[in-house]
Amino acid sequence: xxxxxxxxxxxxxxxxxxxxxxxxxxxxxxxxxxxxxxxxxxxxxxxxxxxxxxxxxxxxxxxxxxxxxxxxxxxxxxxxxxxxxxxxxxxxxxxxxxxxxxxxxxxxxxxxxxxxxxxxxxxxxxxxxxxxxxxxxxxxxxxxxxxxxxxxxxxxxxxxxxxxxxxxxxxxxxxxxxxxxxxxxxxxxxxxxxxxxxxxxxxxxxxxxxxxxxxxxxxxxxxxxxxxxxxxxxxxxxxxxxxxxxxxxxxxxxxxxxxxxxxxxxxxxxxxxxxxxxxxxxxxxxxxxxxxxxxxxxxxxxxxxxxxxxxxxxxxxxxxxxxxxxxxxxxxxxxxxxxxxxxxxxxxxxxx
Numbered sequence: 001x002x003x004x005x006x007x008x009x010x011x012x013x014x015x016x017x018x019x020x021x022x023x024x025x026x027x028x029x030x031x032x033x034x035x036x037x038x039x040x041x042x043x044x045x046x047x048x049x050x051x052x053x054x055x056x057x058x059x060x061x062x063x064x065x066x067x068x069x070x071x072x073x074x075x076x077x078x079x080x081x082x083x084x085x086x087x088x089x090x091x092x093x094x095x096x097x098x099x100x101x102x103x104x105x106x107x108x109x110x111x112x113x114x115x116x117x118x119x120x121x122x123x124x125x126x127x128x129x130x131x132x133x134x135x136x137x138x139x140x141x142x143x144x145x146x147x148x149x150x151x152x153x154x155x156x157x158x159x160x161x162x163x164x165x166x167x168x169x170x171x172x173x174x175x176x177x178x179x180x181x182x183x184x185x186x187x188x189x190x191x192x193x194x195x196x197x198x199x200x201x202x203x204x205x206x207x208x209x210x211x212x213x214x215x216x217x218x219x220x221x222x223x224x225x226x227x228x229x230x231x232x233x234x235x236x237x238x239x240x241x242x243x244x245x246x247x248x249x250x251x252x253x254x255x256x257x258x259x260x261x262x263x264x265x266x267x268x269x270x271x272x273x274x275x276x277x278x279x280x281x282x283x284x285x286x287x288x289x290x291x292x293x294x295x296x297x298x299x300x301x302x303x304x305x306x307x308x309x310x311x312x313x314x315x316x317x318x319x320x321x322x323x324x325x326x327x328x329x330x331x332x333x334x335x336x337x338x339x340x341x342x343x344x345x346x347x348x349x350x351x352x
Contacts, residue, residue, distance in 0.1 A: 028278055035275045036291045042264035043128060043295060044302075049261055050124040055254070057246060059239040060120050063258070065230035068116070068223040070262025075220040095220050102221055104210045108203040109225035115196035116226070118189045125186030128299035129307070132292040133172035134190035136165055136318045139325050141198035149202065155332060161325035168317025175311040219269060282330040289322045 049055065049063050057063070079095040119135065126134045140162045146152040154162075176182040204218070211217040234240050248254045276284045296315055300307060 031271070031275050031278045032287055035271045035287065036294065038264055038267050038271050039288075039291055040295050040298065042261065042268055043123065043131065044299075045257065045261045045264060046120060047123055047128050049257060050120055055248065057242075057248075059242045059246070060124050061117065061230060061233055061237055062239045062243055063261070064116050064120050065227065065234060066258050067262040067265045068226040068230065070259060071223040071266045072220065072227060074263070074266050075216070075223070095217060101210055101217075102225060105207050105218070105221045106225060108200070108207045108218075109222050109229065111196055111199045111203050112222050113226050113229055115193060115200050118193035118196055122186055122189040122193050125183040125189060127181065127303065127305075129296050129303065129305060130172065130176055130181075131190075131299075132296050133169060133176075133314055133318050134186060135193045135197075136169055136322070137191055137194035138197040139165055139322060141195050142201070145198050145202060155328065157328045158325055158332075161321045161328060164317050164321030164324065168314045168319075168321060171310060171317065172314035175308060175314055179308070179311070215269075215273065282326060282333075285326040286323060289319050289326065292322075293319050 046063070049057065050060055075095060083094065122135050123131055143154045143158065143162055147154065173182060173187060208215075208218060211221065243249060272284070275287060279287070293315070299305075
């Protein structure tokens with residue numbers, strides 16, 4: 001009886017009106033698998049481009065700039081294709097340039113540049129296996145910034161989860177240092193990346209109304225601003241000269257890998273939204289945590305590394321703390337949603 005009840009819609013709709021369970025389960029499996037594949041592939045591909053001994057490019061800003069450029073071109077290309085398909089009628093993919101909107105999004109774009117740049121620099125100086133721990137403080141910064149900027153308090157259980165994450169972060173640094181593979185520069189970039197991830201979420205909510213709550217338009221303007229802002233940085237840090245003297249600058253394989261990384265960067269935004277759509281934000285966060293665990297294990301095997309028990313413990317603390325935080329916040333959100341309903345029922349019963 002419990003199983004049959006679970007197969008009904010919340011409003012009592014019969015299960016026959018929904019797709020078969022096997023079809024829904026297969027759809028979720030395929031979408032989650034696509035998210036895992038895209039995210040993990042992007043990390044390993046970026047690591048190759050940023051720090052491969054066979055490549056030796058040494059231009060992390062250019063790699064990041066090119067990924068933003070590919071995203072802009074893909075946005076415009078899909079917008080143009082959509083207009084042809086709809087015979088000139090406005091579509092969801094329609095994009096038109098507006099200088100006023102571009103200026104309004106500039107503060108977010110500055111944070112966005114910091115996020116993707118520090119993220120790639122962290123990956124450049126830290127191994128893929130330690131990457132999850134190196135930039136694990138986004139959750140902690142979310143709590144701090146929510147209190148400092150929004151005056152929102154956090155429950156004791158959520159703070160406990162943050163404490164576990166911090167403990168895993170410190171233990172991971174200690175163990176990486178003991179193995180002689182720690183890069184303090186990579187740790188600094190990881191902390192800055194985590195801070196920018198949190199700020200990016202806050203600023204995104206702030207500027208979404210400027211683009212009519214269109215994530216598609218926001219992606220386009222954000223990456224367009226980033227492309228423009230990266231140009232002086234490439235000159236300032238001498239990466240234009242580095243690229244000029246790069247021995248594989250005419251290599252088709254190199255540019256294919258660069259373009260593929262840009263496509264993966266574009267695709268991750270889509271598959272993230274798709275995973276949230278077919279599951280839920282809570283499930284998406286859990287999936288991301290599990291993906292990070294799989295990514296760590298893959299990296300250790302791929303690079304043929306040997307890690308200590310305490311090193312693995314630090315990873316499990318970070319991932320476990322992240323999972324616990326997600327679970328706690330999910331319960332809190334459900335409770336907040338249920339409270340108005342409960343109050344309205346009590347109010348109705350009292351006759352007020």
